[in-house]
Every structure is written in C-alpha cells, then in structure tokens.
Amino acid sequence: MTLEIIIPVILFAQFNQMTTGLTIALGAFCVSICDLPGPVDHKRNGMLYSIAFIFAMSLLTGFLNDNTLWLGLLITVSVFFFTMISVYGNRAGAVGTAALLVMILRMADLVSPQVALTDSLLILAGGTWYLLVALLFYKLTPYRPAQRALGDCIHETAKFLRIKSALYDTTVNFEEEYRKLVSQQIVVNEKQDATRELLFKNKEILNEPSRTGRLLVLTFADVIDLYEQITATWYDYKLLRERFGATGILNDVSRVIKNIAQELDDIGLAIQSNRTYKQQYDLISDLDALKSKVDALEDKSNSNLVLKKILVNLRNLGGHIDELVNYFSLTISPKGRVRSKSDYSKFVSHTEIDFVIFKNNLTLSSGVFRHALRMTLTCLAGFVIAKMIAYGHHSYWILLTIIILMKPGFSLTKERNIQRFAGTIAGGLLGVVILYFIHDRDILFGIIIFFMVGTYTFMRLNYIVMVIFTTPYILILFNLLGLGFLKVAEERLLDTGIACVLSFLASYLLFPHWESVQLDTYMKGVLKANIVYLKKLCSFLAGKPSPVLEYKLARKDVYISTANLSAAFNRMLSEPKNKQRNGKLIYEFVVLNHVLSSNIASLSADMLLTEQKNYPREVTQQVKRSITSLEKSLVQLDKDFIIDAQKPLLQLSVNNLPPDKNLDEQLDFIYKVTLDINKVTKLISA
Numbered sequence: 001m002t003l004e005i006i007i008p009v010i011l012f013a014q015f016n017q018m019t020t021g022l023t024i025a026l027g028a029f030c031v032s033i034c035d036l037p038g039p040v041d042h043k044r045n046g047m048l049y050s051i052a053f054i055f056a057m058s059l060l061t062g063f064l065n066d067n068t069l070w071l072g073l074l075i076t077v078s079v080f081f082f083t084m085i086s087v088y089g090n091r092a093g094a095v096g097t098a099a100l101l102v103m104i105l106r107m108a109d110l111v112s113p114q115v116a117l118t119d120s121l122l123i124l125a126g127g128t129w130y131l132l133v134a135l136l137f138y139k140l141t142p143y144r145p146a147q148r149a150l151g152d153c154i155h156e157t158a159k160f161l162r163i164k165s166a167l168y169d170t171t172v173n174f175e176e177e178y179r180k181l182v183s184q185q186i187v188v189n190e191k192q193d194a195t196r197e198l199l200f201k202n203k204e205i206l207n208e209p210s211r212t213g214r215l216l217v218l219t220f221a222d223v224i225d226l227y228e229q230i231t232a233t234w235y236d237y238k239l240l241r242e243r244f245g246a247t248g249i250l251n252d253v254s255r256v257i258k259n260i261a262q263e264l265d266d267i268g269l270a271i272q273s274n275r276t277y278k279q280q281y282d283l284i285s286d287l288d289a290l291k292s293k294v295d296a297l298e299d300k301s302n303s304n305l306v307l308k309k310i311l312v313n314l315r316n317l318g319g320h321i322d323e324l325v326n327y328f329s330l331t332i333s334p335k336g337r338v339r340s341k342s343d344y345s346k347f348v349s350h351t352e353i354d355f356v357i358f359k360n361n362l363t364l365s366s367g368v369f370r371h372a373l374r375m376t377l378t379c380l381a382g383f384v385i386a387k388m389i390a391y392g393h394h395s396y397w398i399l400l401t402i403i404i405l406m407k408p409g410f411s412l413t414k415e416r417n418i419q420r421f422a423g424t425i426a427g428g429l430l431g432v433v434i435l436y437f438i439h440d441r442d443i444l445f446g447i448i449i450f451f452m453v454g455t456y457t458f459m460r461l462n463y464i465v466m467v468i469f470t471t472p473y474i475l476i477l478f479n480l481l482g483l484g485f486l487k488v489a490e491e492r493l494l495d496t497g498i499a500c501v502l503s504f505l506a507s508y509l510l511f512p513h514w515e516s517v518q519l520d521t522y523m524k525g526v527l528k529a530n531i532v533y534l535k536k537l538c539s540f541l542a543g544k545p546s547p548v549l550e551y552k553l554a555r556k557d558v559y560i561s562t563a564n565l566s567a568a569f570n571r572m573l574s575e576p577k578n579k580q581r582n583g584k585l586i587y588e589f590v591v592l593n594h595v596l597s598s599n600i601a602s603l604s605a606d607m608l609l610t611e612q613k614n615y616p617r618e619v620t621q622q623v624k625r626s627i628t629s630l631e632k633s634l635v636q637l638d639k640d641f642i643i644d645a646q647k648p649l650l651q652l653s654v655n656n657l658p659p660d661k662n663l664d665e666q667l668d669f670i671y672k673v674t675l676d677i678n679k680v681t682k683l684i685s686a
Contacts, residue, residue, distance in 0.1 A: 001032045001456040004130045006449060023119050026105060027126025030054045030098040032456070035130075036091050037145055037194055039201040040138050046091045047134065051127035053082075053099035058123045061106040062116025071107070072383060075399075078103055079379045083372040087361045089351045097403065104399045143212050144274070146198045150220055151272025153191040154324075157223060158265040160184045161230050161317075165257035167237045168250045174237060182566050182590060188227065189563035195220055219271070219327050226264075226320040228555060232601035233313045235306060244307065249293050253310055256286050260317055267324050279325045283318040287311060367518075370511035371408040378402050378506040385498060397492060401499030406507065409515060411574040413507040417500045419464035424496045427471025428489045434472060435479055448476050508576075515572035516581045520637050522565040523586075523684075526593050527634045527677075529554070529561040531627055533600050534670075538623040540607040541615045551604065558597045566590055582684050589680050596673045603666060615663075622667040629674035633681040 005025045012021030034050040035043060057078065064070040082096030102123065111119065138145075163184055166177040199217055244250050263281040270277035294307045351357075361368050382398040405416045438444060454469035471492065478488045532554045569586055572579075631643045 001035070002449060002452045004028050004133050005032065006452065008126060008129065020122060023122040024126035024129065026102065027051075027054060027123035027128075028130040029126075030102045030123070031127040031130040033098040033101065034091065034094045035134055036094055036460075037149060038091065038197050040135070040142075042091060042201070043138075044131070044135060046095055047127070047131045049092075050095045050098045051124060051131065053095060054102040054127055055120055055124040057099045057103040058106050058120040059116060061103045062109070062111055062120060063113055065107065065110050065116075068387060072380065074103070075379055075383055076376055079403075080372050080376045083375045084358065084361065084368060086371075087357055087366075087368045088353055092353075100403050101400070104396050104403065107396045107399075143216065146195070146202065146216050147274055148272055149191070149195045149198050150216060150223070151268045151270075153188070153195045153220070154223055154268030154271065155265055156184070156188045156191045157227050157230070158261045158268060160188050160227070161261040161264060162258055164230060164233075165254045165261060168240070168254040168257065170241055170245045170250055174241075178591065182594065183570060185231075185559075185594075186563045186567045186570070189559055192224065192227075192559070215327055219324060222320065222323050222327075224552075226317070226324070227559075228601050228605060229313070229316055229320055231559075231598050232605050233310075234595060234598035234602065235310070240306065244297075244304075247293075247297060249290070249297065249307065252290055252293065253314070256283070256290060256314060257317075259283070259286070260314070260321060263321055264324075267321070270328070277325065277328045279322075283314075283321070287314060287318070290314075364511065367408050367513050370513055371406075374506050374510040375402070375406050377510055378406060378502050381506075382499060382502055385502075397495035398499045398502075401496055402503055405499060405503045409513050409571055410507045410576075410579075411515065411571040413503055414574060416463060417504050420467055421496060421500050423464045423467025424471050424493060427468040428475065428493060430468065431472030431475035432489055435476060441480060444476050444480060448473055448480075451476070512579075514579045515568050515575060516579060519565070519568055519572065519586060522561070522568045523589060523681075524634060524637050525561040526558075526565050527630055527637070527681075529557040530593060530596055530600070531630050531634070533558050533597060533604075534623055534627045534630065537600055537604050537607070538620050538627070540604060541623060542620050543615070555601070555604075558600075562590075562593060562597060565593075585680055585684050589677065589684065592673055592677045592680065596670065596677065599666065599670050599673070603663075603670075619663065619667065622664070622671060626667075626671045626674045629671065629678050633674070633678045636678075636681045636685040 005028045008024040008028065009018065009021040012018060012024070031047050031050045031054070034046040036046070060074060061071075064074050079100060082099050085096045086093030106119075109119070160181070163177060163181045166172045167174065167181070199220055202213075240250060259281050260283065263279070263283075266280060267277055291311055294304055294311060297304050297307070360366075363369060379399055379402055382402050386396065386398050401420065405413060405420055407413045407416060434444075434447060438447070451469045451473035455466055455473060458466040458469065474492065475489055536551050536554050569590055572586075573583065628643065631641070634641050635643065
C-alpha cells in the first residue's frame with residue numbers, strides 16, 4: 001500500500017508536479033481502503049466499485065464546492081447512501097467509506113469545473129493504478145494472503161490454548177482467566193471466518209488445487225479439529241484445584257499445555273512466513289513424567305481418574321500438533337479428504353447485491369438504517385460548525401474524523417473516541433518533536449515513508465497505534481508542503497476534539513443501538529445451535545450418525561453463535577450502567593452454554609473416533625431430555641418457538657452393550673447444565 005501510494009508522488013515530484021502526484025496518490029489511497037482480505041474476485045469487484053464511486057464523488061464535489069447549500073445536500077445524500085450500503089457486508093462498507101473520504105478531502109478545494117474534471121480523472125488514474133498493481137501482486141503470490149490468514153488463525157488458537165492452560169495454574173485467578181477465555185473465543189472465531197473466506201471462496205484453490213492449495217485447506221481443517229479438541233476439554237477446575245492443588249501436578253499440566261501452545265504458535269509463524277518447520281517440543285517425555293506422578297497419587301480414597309483423562313486429552317492434542325507438523329515434510333495426496341466446492345461453500349456466507357435487501361433495511365428496526373441516520377445528522381452538524389468557525393484550512397478534518405469514528409454501536413464509538421483522541425495527542429507530540437529537531441527534507445521524507453508503513457500495517461490490527469503513526473505522518477507532510485506544522489497540529493487537535501464530542505453525543509442521543517436490547521437475539525441463536533448440536537449427538541448414540549459434513553456445520557454454528565453472544569455481552573459492559581441489564585445472569589448464561597457445548601463436543605468427538613455403536617434407547621432418551629430442556633429455555637425468549645415433538649429414533653439393531661457408567665455420568669451432567677440454563681433463562685426473560 002505504501003509503495004502504491006508513494007510512487008506517483010516520487011515520480012511526479014521529479015518533474016516538479018508534486019500536486020499531480022498527490023492527487024493520483026489520493027485515488028490510490030481511497031481504493032486501498034477497499035483492499036480487504038478475501039477472495040481475489042471480491043477484492044477486484046470491491047476496488048472496481050470504489051474506483052467508479054470515488055471518480056463520481058470527486059467530480060460532484062468539485063462542481064458543487066462553491067455553493068454551500070448544494071454541498072450540504074450532497075453531504076446529506078452521500079453520507080446516508082454510502083453508510084446504508086454496509087448492509088451488503090464489510091467490503092461494501094469500505095467502498096462507502098472510500099467514496100465519503102474522497103468527497104470530504106475534495107471539499108477544501110474551490111476549483112473551476114475544468115480543473116475539477118482533470119483532478120477527478122487523476123484520482124481515477126490513481127485508483128486504477130492501485131487496482132492493477134494489487135492484482136499483479138496477487139498473481140505473483142496467489143497463496144500469500146491465505147498463508148498469512150491461516151498463520152494468524154493458528155496464532156490466536158495458540159493464545160486460546162495458552163489461556164486455557166492458566167485454568168490449571170493454582171496461582172492465577174480462575175474467574176479472570178475464564179473471562180479471558182470467553183473473550184479470546186471471539187477473536188478465534190473472527191480469524192476462522194476470515195480464513196474460511198480466503199480458502200473456501202477462492203476458485204484457484206478449490207477448482208485447481210495445487211499441492212500448496214490443498215495443503216492450506218487440509219491444514220485449516222486440522223486447525224478446526226484441534227480447536228474442537230481444545231474446547232471439548234472441560235473439567236470442574238475449581239474442584240480440580242481443591243482435590244489436587246496441593247500436589248503441584250496441576251501446575252505441571254499447565255506447563256505442558258503452555259509448551260504445546262508455544263509449539264502451535266511456532267507452526268503458525270512458519271506458515272505465515274512461508275518457511276519449513278521442524279518440531280521443537282518433545283511432548284512424549286513430558287507426558288511419561290506426568291504419568292509417573294499421576295500413578296504415584298493413586299489411592300483408594302482419592303481416585304485420580306480425572307487426571308488420567310487429562311493425560312489422554314494431552315496426548316490427543318499432541319496428535320493434532322503432529323498432524324500439522326507433518327504437512328511441512330510429507331507429500332500431500334489424499335484426494336479423498338478434499339471436499340467438493342459445493343461442500344466448502346456451505347461453510348461460508350453469501351451476500352447478494354440485491355436492492356430488496358437495501359429496501360428492507362429502510363426501517364428503524366434496522367441497526368444499519370439507524371446508524372445511517374445518526375451518521376448523516378452528525379456529519380451535517382460537523383459541516384455547519386466547520387462553516388461557522390473559520391479557524392483554518394482543514395476544517396474538513398471534523399467530517400473526516402466523524403466518518404472514521406462513528407460505529408453502529410455506542411461501545412465501539414466510545415472506544416474509537418478514546419483511542420483517536422489519545423493517539424492524536426501522542427502522535428502530535430511525536431511529530432512536533434521530530435520537526436523541531438530534524439530539518440533535512442530527505443530525512444523527513446524517509447520518516448514519512450516509515451510512518452506510512454506503520455499506518456497501513458496497523459490499520460486493521462490496532463487503531464490507536466495506527467493513529468499514533470498517522471498524525472506525525474500528516475504533520476511532516478504538511479510541513480514539506482510549506483505549511484506551519486504547529487498551526488496544523490493545533491488545528492488537527494481541535495478538529496479531532498470537536499468530532500469526538502459530536503460522535504459521542506450522537507451515539508448516545510440519536511437512535512441509539514443498545515446491546516442489551518439485542519442480546520435476546522444472540523441468546524436465541526446460541527440455544528438453537530446447541531439444540532441442533534445435541535440432536536447430532538443423539539443420532540450418534542442411536543447408531544444413525546449424521547454425515548460428518550452436517551456435524552461440522554452444526555459445530556461451526558455453535559462456535560459462531562457463542563462468539564457473537566460473547567462479543568455482544570462484552571460490548572454491553574462498556575455501555576453506560578443505566579443501559580445495561582442482567583449483566584451477571586447473561587454472563588452465567590454465556591458460561592453455562594460454553595460448558596454445555598464443550599461437553600457435547602467431547603462426546604461427539606469420541607463418537608467420531610471410535611467404532612460406531614448402537615446404544616440402548618435409555619441413553620438416547622437422556623439426550624432427548626436435555627434437548628427438551630433447552631427448547632423450554634428457548635420458549636422463554638421466543639414465544640413463537642414451537643417445541644418439536646421428538647419421534648423415537650429407530651435403533652439399528654438389538655443392543656447388547658453393557659451399561660456405560662462414564663457415559664451415563666456425562667449425559668447426566670449435560671442434562672443438569674441444561675436445567676441450569678433453563679433457570680437462568682427464566683430469570684433473564686422475567
């Protein structure tokens with residue numbers, strides 16, 4: 001991104017045409033906003049839409065700049081429309097942001113229609129330049145985006161495992177670590193979704209799978225199975241600490257899991273860096289030593305069966321790690337394991353560009369519509385203030401900051417406000433110090449490139465760091481253009497302050513979108529997903545297992561719905577206290593459903609790995625009790641939901657299996673968890 005934006009400036013500066021280079025760079029910069037990770041077809045289409053829109057908005061703004069009323073009307077219509085198109089997804093939202101950005105940046109230029117047309121054509125050229133180079137980069141390195149996404153997904157999964165290791169550590173706070181675990185689950189889900197998009201919507205990988213393409217798809221499938229193994233491993237950690245905390249063995253378990261997590265992290269880095277990897281950690285010797293300690297603890301009064309289960313789970317984790325490591329050394333040829341394109345398409349969502357979707361969202365019940373109204377009114381207020389208080393040449397920064405800061409929810413807007421203001425102050429001080437001590441233009445230009453790389457690197461990783469990089473980059477740029485940097489710094493700080501206040505007030509007062517009102521929808525989603533998950537388990541136990549594909553789709557729905565609920569709950573906690581409700585109860589609901597899905601996953605994973613058995617009808621009836629209990633909970637939240645009359649599942653054959661006490665205990669525990677969920681749901685719905 002830095003190269004594509006800076007090259008036109010350097011090139012035209014050689015011919016004393018820096019203004020022309022900057023205008024072309026503006027087009028490249030706006031299109032770069034739409035260069036989100038994803039399949040190349042989606043990237044290309046998003047950038048093409050962006051090029052068309054930024055050309056049109058640049059032209060319209062240039063023609064209407066000298067008329068305040070017409071410019072105000074353009075702002076009103078454009079802000080509403082380009083905010084509304086986010087109903088078609090994040091990429092469409094980025095296209096809208098790029099169009100609004102070019103409109104705002106062109107507002108300060110009062111030019112003739114001829115110049116407006118020339119500048120718009122230069123912006124068009126800059127956008128086209130960015131598109132062509134971006135596609136060239138993809139053609140040269142088609143697998144790099146997927147490798148980076150997969151490596152990032154593995155890194156966050158390793159972090160999830162590392163947090164889970166702390167649950168065994170007797171020196172840490174259990175409740176605090178569990179909250180971290182729930183929060184990290186949100187991040188892992190986001191990374192999994194991003195990787196699915198890149199792999200399962202990529203025609204080159206699915207239609208003509210090369211060794212690298214198949215390797216990436218199979219590795220991702222193994223990462224998902226590994227994540228299931230991690231989430232399926234659940235114990236009563238408080239009871240574990242009470243029984244075995246004094247022995248020190250739980251801390252040994254924690255250390256082994258941390259080592260496994262580090263190995264996983266190293267694998268992710270190797271994939272991300274596109275290099276080979278050789279396994280570093282010798283898990284077997286540590287497990288043998290751990291087994292000796294477990295055996296030494298065994299006595300009649302204190303069964304160590306649970307510790308033996310932990311050992312088995314650690315061995316299974318090690319097996320998954322071995323699978324990942326094998327991909328660095330073996331020739332991949334198991335074609336049977338690569339699914340068809342139609343199978344993979346079921347794992348990703350598809351949003352059609354249909355006007356009906358846009359029209360159906362033109363109602364106050366739509367969060368996007370409320371956000372579009374809020375954004376429009378706030379930008380109009382910022383425009384009026386900028387026109388009334390003529391204190392500088394860059395009052396468009398007010399509108400620019402509003403566009404960037406305002407998000408559909410109050411909590412995200414509040415977070416961005418704090419980060420923007422803090423980052424602007426820190427970056428402003430850094431820029432002033434640099435300009436005070438350094439005056440050589442060549443050195444300053446090199447520093448600009450450094451800050452540009454930092455800005456685009458952290459654009460989607462860490463907002464406050466991005467702002468810290470962006471502010472000195474802008475101050476140094478304006479200084480090189482002959483403007484006083486202190487004046488620019490004061491103006492930027494004042495504009496940022498005005499925009500922050502407007503954004504904060506608007507998100508609180510204008511059509512607010514409080515998470516507490518939306519939580520019922522997310523809770524219903526979690527209950528429905530766990531009901532389907534339990535039905536898959538019931539089929540396994542009846543000897544009529546669902547296809548593995550259906551099971552994995554059900555598993556994915558559980559992960560996504562749980563992550564969505566956790567994310568909404570976390571956002572609610574950052575909202576004003578008087579807008580929150582049932583905080584403790586909802587947290588309990590989140591935890592109980594996490595425990596439930598973990599135990600279902602544990603049993604289902606065992607069923608997939610072992611030979612198919614036909615269990616007695618009494619066993620399936622235990623699962624059906626749990627399903628009915630969850631359905632009763634769902635009725636508390638959704639009065640229109642009708643409990644499905646469960647027909648008895650036909651057993652495949654006469655069953656002669658002996659009673660399985662361990663299975664009975666697990667199913668009984670699942671039922672008790674569903675009863676607890678029912679109690680909590682009643683309190684919440686009341």
